[in-house]
Amino acid sequence: MLVLNREDLKNLLEISEVIEAVERGFREHQEGYSITPTRMQINIPSVEGTYLVMPSYLEKTKAFGSKIVSVYPRNIKQGKPTINSAYLLCNSENGEFISLMDGGFLTGIRTGAVSALASKYLARPDASTLGIIGTGQQAQYQVAAICAVRPIDKIVAYDVMEDILNKFVEQTPKVLNIPTIKKMSSAQVVREADILVTVTTSYSPVFKYSDIKDRCHINAVGAFTPQMQEIESQLLQNSLVVVDTYEGCLKEAGDILIPIKKGEFSKTKIHAELGEIVLGLKPGSTHDNQITLFVSVGVAFEDLVTAKLAFNKALQLGIGMKCDLD
Secondary structure, three states: OEEEOHHHHHHHOOHHHHHHHHHHHHHHHHOOOEEOOOOEEEEEHHHOEEEEEEEEEEOOOOEEEEEEEEEOHHHHHHOOOOEEEEEEEEOOOOOOEEEEEEHHHHHHHHHHHHHHHHHHHHOOOOOOEEEEEOOOHHHHHHHHHHOOOOOOOEEEEEOOOHHHHHHHHHHHHHHHOOOEEEOOOHHHHHHHOOEEEEOOOOOOOOOOHHHOOOOOEEEEOOOOOOOOOOOOHHHHHOOEEEEOOHHHHHHHOHHHHHHHHOOOOOHHHOOEEHHHHHOOOOOOOOOOOOOEEEEOOOOHHHHHHHHHHHHHHHHHHOOOEEOOOO
């Protein structure tokens, strides 16, 4: 079995390649060549923790694997990562374990790649200002990925935790060479953004619909449980809504489930799954100046295609540590 740590994955995975791999995954899933159940979730109420198990099989890719994730929002106050994760990649033909790899970097880069893929198909081609609400660990992956598919020349950012915001604003220009401006409220970010990413652990909306620009594209990727909510019902009512998968979002996405429960939105108003847009089965917009909204809770085949990419490159380049569990 090949063990790939975080540094290995950083050396192996280029964001453009991950975006391409994730797009292939969405195509394969939409075409019916995927067995990907919704993730199993175990909540630990006493510490507001969550464990997730995410298996997937892709027939065309000939890949099978599973990710285990722990999500502990309180960790941020202790200076520890909110998310910890590991990925186990298997030989789909005989079931052998072939690789164990860091799931944290894998999750981060594939989540950014999914937002980039949605932005590629839903955001206007000349979108140049990227807004970020929530500047924790995932934010860096988001900006790197979206900047790979759109001509971003300015980033505006806000976070309720000023120290984390300051760190993001300081580090991002060094990595991407793009001016990154600190804002004092989410409203200031939203009013400027051509593409907006919300990547928080909030249980209530983090901005107002009235502040959104015409033809803005929003990637809402933070709310991954039925109780979490980053966006207002009014945004759902007045935008073209696309989800990563119907099954996942109608089970886990509080951004959609809470408005449905209140009678402020209907699942019939969801325009499409992202895979339907990618395959050209449905349009990415239906009229000029339309606001587009991508709601994502994460799907296991996204991790699988990324892990398979990393494993194949590791074999080619001789990267990683071999070990035998026997």
